[in-house]
Amino acid sequence: MSYQRVLMAIDLTEESSQVADRAVALCRATNAQLSLIHVIEPLSFAYGGDVPMDLSTIQEQLDQHAQERLTEFAAGLGIPVQQQYVLTGHTESEIHRIAKQDDIDLVIVGSHGRHGLALLLGSTANGVLHGASCDVLAVRVHSE
Template sequence: MSQYKHVLIAIDLTDESGQVIEKGKAIADRNGAKISLIHALEPLGFAYGGDIPMDLTSIQDQLEQHAKDKIAELAAPMNIPVDQQHLLVGMPDSEIHRLAKDQGVDLIVVGSHGRHGLSLLLGSTSTGVLHGAKCDVLAVRIQKED
């Protein structure tokens, strides 16, 4: 079994992100590995086709600030330093691959909602990360909180 040196945990900032962080941190701790968090925020222009006749800059800035705050909130109990918390704007799978390559990551941890059927096993971001990754990818099954 390989020993990981840098674990990148990709989170979507939902309430279930803590489950993904806990699993990734446990693996990092067992391996003495560096741990980083990433959330990739799609630009509003992507979501709305770029044909909106209005300036979305202030809304995008607010979304980015909210995401930074949420990442910090999730990272705090796990003692993940600010310089290892990454918010990137772009297509999530591409940004995760780029950061993983730039940082020398050897394990990417993503969440999976475990829907039925092979095509629904992973969400679109998780599937994109899995298919384009140059390192190991761990899909953590999200458990419903009762």
């Protein structure tokens, strides 16, 4: 199968460059278009609705910081702005939504390959795999 549209999901950690190396090589070999996505889980997911303070300012700062980091990361790869997504929501759901919206035929995610069968892919990679309507490539990353 030849891939035409590839979506790389990154968490903007140092390991993201390892995933990018594989994604860029694959896209060059198949002449595919590469897009990037970074999803920010809302603070309300982490803390529930019981937090007695307004988290919107902090959420906006997190979103802005992520956008700046993704823009810088994408610039290093030559990926245009219209192929970059910084979204707030449930990670797997947002990746699936953009993959469907943009007719993506391959999603690339990083996987830490932690010990144990249940942790083989990691929770995010596993969630992306099980709900995807296209192929998913999990790139094993190593802590640097």
